[in-house]
Amino acid sequence: ADVLALQAIRKSYAIGTPVETEVLHGIDLTLRAGEFVALIGPSGSGKSTLLNIIGLLDSPTSGRLEVTGADTTQLDDAARTRLRGHAIGFVFQYHYLISAFTAAENVMMPMLVDRGHPDRQMEQRADELLDWVGLSRWRNNRATNMSGGQQQRVAIARALAMEPALVLADEPTGNLDTASADSVFALLRRINAERGTTFLVVTHNMALAERCDRIVELVDGRIHAERA
Ligand code: ADP
Numbered sequence: 716a717d718v719l720a721l722q723a724i725r726k727s728y729a730i731g732t733p734v735e736t737e738v739l740h741g742i743d744l745t746l747r748a749g750e751f752v753a754l755i756g757p758s759g760s761g762k763s764t765l766l767n768i769i770g771l772l773d774s775p776t777s778g779r780l781e782v783t784g785a786d787t788t789q790l791d792d793a794a795r796t797r798l799r800g801h802a803i804g805f806v807f808q809y810h811y812l813i814s815a816f817t818a819a820e821n822v823m824m825p826m827l828v829d830r831g832h833p834d835r836q837m838e839q840r841a842d843e844l845l846d847w848v849g850l851s852r853w854r855n856n857r858a859t860n861m862s863g864g865q866q867q868r869v870a871i872a873r874a875l876a877m878e879p880a881l882v883l884a885d886e887p888t889g890n891l892d893t894a895s896a897d898s899v900f901a902l903l904r905r906i907n908a909e910r911g912t913t914f915l916v917v918t919h920n921m922a923l924a925e926r927c928d929r930i931v932e933l934v935d936g937r938i939h940a941e942r943a
């Protein structure tokens with residue numbers, strides 16, 4: 716099954732004038748369930764724009780986008796928000812943890828926002844996920860008291876809280892030293908292998924890109940090359 720299917724996705728920005736600038740020129744891309752795919756390309760090639768569209772944070776100007784089989788062009792805002800919350804997890808270069816919250820509380824955030832999850836279920840899910848990322852002993856520590864690599868692991872656990880089919884990671888190791896970057900990347904690959912979560916990972920690190928199932932290269936708003 717396909718977790719993600721893009722057909723002829725175009726995106727234009729109107730920059731304060733009647734003239735629109737097209738930055739994505741017809742993107743076709745399919746991710747099958749369980750794939751771990753790198754998205755690479757020079758700065759300004761459209762990676763962030765594409766990730767925002769796939770993540771339902773922004774809308775394409777034209778084209779078709781299916782997320783877990785749902786045609787997103789048919790959805791109203793509330794349904795898009797709901798699909799985003801349930802189907803997609805986000806990991807960014809910076810972790811965006813809430814510093815006053817403990818590791819466990821940060822992991823529970825997506826479930827709190829979704830509402831209706833019993834406390835006990837949220838606690839159990841947080842404990843299970845913190846165990847996955849190797850931070851059981853840190854569950855009650857505030858995010859500010861943790862290292863950069865540990866904070867990124869909490870952010871990864873938080874991204875998995877709603878058990879999304881797809882995780883979008885934008886330079887997830889970009890702020891980390893080489894050793895922490897390697898271990899965070901290895902963690903993502905283990906989650907992919909053992910939980911079956913599909914990943915699309917933007918990276919400038921070619922050594923890490925080579926360790927993905929597939930590399931998609933974006934150049935000037937077009938898919939330039941795909942390598943297995
Ligand atoms: P954004 O997705 O926010 O537009 P950029 O693509 O501009 O991000 O790049 C994110 C970071 O990676 C920036 O700090 C940038 O300087 C750095 N960067 C951009 N291109 C490369 C590259 N080819 N190799 C290494 N680092 C790069």
Ligand code: ADP
Pocket residue numbers: 728730738756757758759760761762763764765
């Ligand atoms: P990347 O992530 O590969 O660095 P981006 O998606 O950030 O690329 O940018 C692709 C192009 O779209 C760039 O030329 C950028 O200047 C332009 N762009 C991105 N966001 C906007 C926006 N909100 N308004 C106008 N132009 C934008």
